[in-house]
Each structure stands twice: as C-alpha cells, then as structure tokens.
Amino acid sequence: MKVKVISRSTDEFTRERSNDLQRVFHNFDPNLRTQEKAVEYVRALNAAKLEKVFARPFIGAMDGHIDAVTCMAKNPNNLKGLFSGSADGDIRLWDLANRRTVCHFPGHQGAVKGVTVSTDGRILVSCGSDSSVKLWSIPTDTVMDTEDSSSDTPKPLADYVRTNPNFRAVDHQWDGDLFATAGAQVDIWDHNRSQPVNSFEWGVDTVISVRFNPGEPNILATSASDRSIVVYDLRMSSPARKLIMQTRTNSIAWNPREPMNFTAANEDCNCYSYDARKLTEAKCVHKDHVSAVMDIDYSPTGREFVTGSYDRTVRIFEYNAGHSREIYHTKRMQRVFCVKFSGDATYVISGSDDTNLRLWKANASEQLGVLLPRERKQHDYREAVKNRYKHLPEVKRIVRHRHLPKPIYKASALRRTMQEAEKRKEDRRRAHSAPGSMPKESVRKRRIIKEIE
C-alpha cells in the first residue's frame, strides 16, 4: 500500500520573522472561485460607480488676462510652459504647475490672434490684428523657476509689419526655421528675414487658420473663410489641393501619430477627420457640440483630441469615434476660443471669452501624482473589468452618464429633432422622385461640396 495525505508544515506557509512579507500562494483553479463572472460584474459595476465618484476634472482657473483669450501655444521643449494671447494685445507665459503667470510680452497694439513656439523652444512668434508679426526670445528655465519676473519685460527680437492688415493665425514649422502666418494670404517666413520668403494665395477670402504637418515639415493645411481647406506643399510653388465644404472650418489639427490624417473643427458643430491624400470623403464625423467648434488640438498620443466650442463646453473625442467621450463645462466658462492638450496627454487647457484659462484633467477620474505599484494595478484592474462589462445596460448607463447644462441639453434635443425632421423630409422626397434620381449620400460625404486639385 502506498499512501500519502496532504500535510503542511506551518513554517513553510508562514513568514519566519515579523518583518518579512506574508507569503502568498496562488491556485488559479476555476472551481475554487465560484461565480467568478457574477463577481466580476459586481466589480465592474463598482468600478463604474467609483469612476463617477472620483470624476473631478476641473483643476483650476488661471486668471490674469483682461480680455478674451484668443490663442494659446504650448512650448514643445517645456511641459509646464504655456503661452496665451488675449484680445487686448497681451501675451503671457504661464507656469502650469503653479498656475501663475511667469512673464508678459507687451507690444501688440490690437488683439493677438496667434502665438506659436519654435520646436527648440527658444523663439516665440506672435501675430495680431495690428498687422505685425513679432518674434520673442523665450526666457530660459532658470528664469521661469525664480519668482515672478514681470519687472524685466522682454523686448521683441524682431517686429515685422505688413501692409495688408489683420493676421489671423500663425504656426511654426516642426524642426525648421520657417513659420507661416495666415491672413489675407498665407505667408511663409524665415526667422532671419524681414520679409516673407513665400506667399500663397488661392481665392480672395481670408485664411483663418494654419497648421504645419508634424510628420512632413514642408506640408501645411489652412482653412479659409470661403469654407475651404487647403493643403500646401512648400516644395511646390502653388498649393496642392483644396477642399470646399458647406460651412467654414475654424481650425485644423494634424494627428501626430498618423500624420496623414487631420481633423477639421467646423462651424456646423461637427468635426471632420480627413485623410489628406483622399479628400473626397471624411474618415469620421465627430458629432456632439451644439454650436460652432472653435478650436481643436490632438493629444500627443494621437488617440484622442480636444475641442472647444462656442456653446461654452470643451469635449474630448476618441480619434475614431463618432461621439465624444467627455464633456467639460462650468457655470463661469464662456465661449471657448482655444484649447490645448498638454504635452504629456494628462491635462487639457481651455481659454475662453471670460479672460480665464482653465486647466482640466484629460481623464476626469484619474488619480494624479505618483502611484504605488499596487495602486496602479488596482486602477488597471478596474479599467479592465469595466471595459469587459461596458456593454451591459447598468454599467453602460453609469459610464455614459454626464451632467449637461440645461441650454446644451435643450439645444441638443432641438438639433436632434431638426435632423430627424430633415431626414424624414429627404426620405419622402426620395420616395416621390424617380428611382435613382436622389441617391443616398453618406454623412461623411454630405458636407463636402467639391475637391480641387
């Protein structure tokens, strides 16, 4: 007879000294964990609820400007630094960590319409409605860290005034010396020249936004008030292609991870993601705002972008999702004119008509600060179970729920009614017309009028 029974000595399964860690043993046998699906579901539900409990996205407001904030620029070389220009001609450098102004750049006579920073983080370019382009030297880190040094006001390195007034936007090339301004035409400037090195014109209307491609430094996209989006290539003497939509595009942002794609913030409350190589059809239409989208900025991860709208809200979208993931609003925030994702994809900054910049978390319920490994594991686990059971009605309801300001709630309901009515009407028209004479047009194509090469 051979016989053995389970026999465990206490020493093997417990710690030797009281300052040792307790020993942990695993047995992943499914029979030991009964009803694991139900338990996971309960955990998912709890995780969803906890997420709502901890959703406190607003970190703080940065006030100091005395007129509406019109434009912002992040410093590619410094996470904390953020430049903002306001309608009274003031440019400020903010320290995001302390939420304080570090220095001012006085000089513009009218509203500042665009600011941008060179990729090496040394030179700030600003332009305004006083038809001047100014180049500033950015104070170094050491200056930023010392106390408020507003006493030694920096002087512009260069100040170029153009005859045709009203600059509307400026953007700096990635990894280069060029920058582009938008106004009556698109001007390409060099740091060391007092005159534009190149000028592009296509049509007669004002160009309102300009953005360089992060992947290919010679390509830039602009939008103009004649409802067009134009893609330029600096290596060619004329613009590359043009797309005309039914409504104006207020701003453009390139996806930093997929640099052939850009998203246009449109006046018709939607954002349209395009592939720059194929402008006949939008890749995705991002709906949710109830008023014109004023500005858009991509997260450095390229997976999501933030938009600011005239309806006084900031929304965060997934790059391929039709509807927003998050909406931020406060009672005091007015029309949002500019938004930026921070360089580490953790924060969102919005500048609005009420002269304030606001700092938000990109994930409303994220725990800030250094996480212990166990905390991080716990967060990851919660995220995973929530993701696994997100389709179940109860979890879905809790995760999707957002409080909306009443005007927005009403406006979105109204928009929905209008769209449904429009659709009904179109269906009837189609039914009453000769078969095939009114083909169905997808939403992704409907707002495009034509593409010109």
Place this chain on the structure above:
Amino acid sequence: MAVEQENGDPGKIRPAVEEDISEEMEIKVKKYLRGEGANLEVLQDKKLKGKLAAREKLYGKSAVAAAKAEKWLMPTEGGYLEPEGIEKTWRIKQESIAREVDISSTRNQYDIILPELGPYSLDYTSSGRYMALGGRKGHLAIIDVKSMGVTREMQVRETVRDIVFLHNELFFAAAQKKYTYIYSREGIELHCLKEHGPVLKLQFLKNHFLLASMNKFGQLRYQDVTTGEMIGCYRTGQGRCDVMRVNSFNGVVATGHSGGTVNMWKPTTGAPLVKMLCHQGPVTSLAFHPNGHLMATAGMDKKIKLWDLRKFEVLQQLPGHAKTMNFSQKGLLAASTGSFVQILGDLNGSNKYSRYMNHSMAKGYQIQEVVFRPYEDVLGIGHSMGWSSILVPGAGEPNFDSWVANPFETTKQRREKEIRSLLDKLPPESVMLDPSKIGTVRPTKKRNKPTKLEREAELEAAVAAAKSMPLKNKTKGKNKPSKKLKKKYEAVDRAKKPFLEKQMEEENPTKKKRKTESVADELPKALQRFTRKKPAT
C-alpha cells in the same frame, strides 16, 4: 482524478518525453480556458473580428500561464492511496493508514466522545481552519482544527438542530429550539432571528452573504446577513423538510422532500427553478460536487443516485441508504448511514463512482453528519457519541489560494478579506442555474417550422383527444346512439380543422396576399400609401 494523473502508474517509469508533457499541459490549458472561444469565422465586422481575435489570443496566453503555474509552482502535492498486489483500497483501515503517514497527519485521526450531548452537526470554515460543532442537547463549540484548541465552548440549554459558519470564523449561526441565533466567536449572542421560526436546516451562501433556512413548516427563508433584510420567504408546500444543501457553484439551494422530489430555489422567485422527481419515497440527503454539475441524492428507496445537472439525467445509480452525504473538493463522495461511512470515488476518471474507502464507527454510534474538511484529506464525522475525524487520502485540494481561502490566515489578512468580500458581495438576483450566462447575449429564438411527421403526430393526438372525450348523457330522445356518433364526428372535425386550414395555406401560398400586393405593386412607391385599404371588419 488529478491524483491519478499526476502520479501515474507506479509500476512503470515514464520517460519525460516532450509530447507527454504537452498532452498533459493541453488538458490543463483547457481547464483554464473556461470553454470554447468565440467563433470568429462567421463575423462580418472586421473591426470587431480584430478586437475579438486579440482578446482570444490574450485568453489563450493567460490560460497557458496558469497551466504552467499549476505544473511548476504548486507547493503541495495531492494525497493518494494506492493498493499493491491484491490489496483493495476499501479494505485498508484507518489504523494501517496511520502507520504509514507522518505524525502531524495522524493528529487528524481522533474520536471525541461526549455521549450526553450528541448527536453533533458540524461545519468548517471555507479555509478548513475552524470547525463549528452543535450538539443536539445544546453544546456549541468552535475549534481551531490546526492547533486542536477550543476557541470557545458553551451550553445554550436548548435543542440545537444545525450550526453553520457565516463568512468567516468570527460569526456562526445556530438553529435552536424556537429561533435561530447568530453568535460571535466569543460566544456572545448577536442576533436572534425570530422571523425564521423553528429552523431545521441552515445554509450560508458565501458570495451573497445570505443565510438560507428551512423551518419546520417547510418555509424557505433567505436573509441578508450584512443588512438584516429578509430577501425572500417561500413556502415549499411539501411539508416538513430537513434536507437542504446549497450548490456553491451557482448559489442555488436544493431541498429534498418527503415526496421524493428535489426542488432548486433562487432567492428572488417564489416558484422553484427546478422540480425533479428523484426517488420513490422520501429524499434523505443530497450533496453537490464542487464543479456544480453533479448532484448526489439518496432516498428511502435504498438508492443513491448521481445526477448530471446540465441535462438533469441520472448518471449512475448505486444501491444503499445514506442519511448524510458530502462531496470533497476533489470529488470524493462520502455517504453514511447508521455507524458506517462509505467513501465513493471516481477513480479512473470515467465519471463512474465506485467504492474507495470504508469506515465503521463503533456499534451504536449514529452518524448525524459527515463533512469533508477543505484543503485537507480529512473527513469530519458528527455522531451521537461526539465527533470523529478520519483520514481520506486524495480528498482535499492540496493547494490553497491566499486570496480565496487561506488556512494560515493572520488577523490582518482576515480583516482585509472581509472588506474585500463585502465589496464583492453579489446581489441575490445573481443566483441562477448557469452563472456563466452573466454578461452574454441571449440568442435570438428561431421559430422552427414543425416537420411533416410532427404535424401529423399532432393531428393524430388532437383527433384521439377529441374521440376519447366522454359524452354527457342527455335527456331521452337526444341520447340516441346515432346522435352520439354524429356528435363524435363533429368533435373530430372540429379538432382537425385548424390543422387542415394551416395545411391548405401552405399548399397554396398566400393567394390573398398576392391579391392585395398586385394592386400596390403596380403603383410607384410614393403612391402606394394611397391604395385603398380594406375596411376593418
């Protein structure tokens, strides 16, 4: 059994070929995969297909990792009992086992004789560290089985019918003469559960924190022990019942009744989920396999039956009485009657239980309850003269998981676990026959057309039913045989009519429909809605 797999045939030494290992691993991986993966071939949506494929790959990886961990990282090996030559396992006595095993294990073989206070019912905590004992004459005791020390002992001077631990060793419930009481480990009476009435049997649902009780009047009650809320009170309607067991796999409570039926209950519905007629005569005991798919019932008809709960079919039928039965973690079945304990085992993995071990108590000891101790090869026996404990090699799960049940738990760990298990407390609705249904989509019901044979059978059944309908005796003149015959024919015709109509409809496909369509089809779509509709009659 896993024991057999791991040790294999002792006679020949297996060469450690890679194939052998891979085969063994495959079986293990299959266990951790928890069923088939999604069928991706039929999916149209490419995006979803890609996502699911990635997910499936992850599942596969984690199953392989778990299987590897099981193979290489488990600290303890399972117990076994192997006969040599003409030896039979069931002839091996406890004394001879005691001679072979180590000293610490022999400490688990003992008889405690307390002749005045029995018979005893007993319960173990989920880690198997503590044992609760309830003597019929009012003796309650909590024993730390590892150190063999009495944690607390008291005399309630009242009949005690059943005792059960709540979620950990700090609390236990005892069904006493009039009411059920909840005591703390120190023996302080915390609650008196008057609503339950004179309870015969108690069970605790660990994941749901529900105390289920069956009282003398055949009422099944569920009480949430965290909030004290009474979740449900259902009359079984089948008289007095003292056979009740919870299926830990899904939380369903099964009750065995004197009519031979076994009913399965969930806390939120008044009608049983399942009613099965198991025996011709009263059900004396029942037990559930830890994997949840196997149920053993025993009846007064001198049969022990093993049921497959997925198909509700008898797998095996064994002769014998059993007053109490219990499944071990590894699937051994202990059944006892009188002073005799028989342990059955599924020895060659063929799902056929045969005798594995026997144990007889001293003559005249009436066994009240047998319970396997979790994570140990030990069977606890409560009987009329006290309680005993015997060694059953290969009964317990050799490796515990610290996060599930830890026999070496410290106070701090126990506290932490209590909080965690409270956070994961399941709502009572989550008790269902198949718990893996949670989070899945119910498949759309396809209405299959009955085949011709089925239709004919139905028709015949309807005709037969009409023919066999007895006719009432009518007054004179109306009761003629011819009239009776006529009436019968009429009844048959009436029964046939719906079937024939349906058949006609299928043979001449939709004459009516075609008529209406023909008018509408000619018009353009926009004008279709102006076609005259038939006035509703």
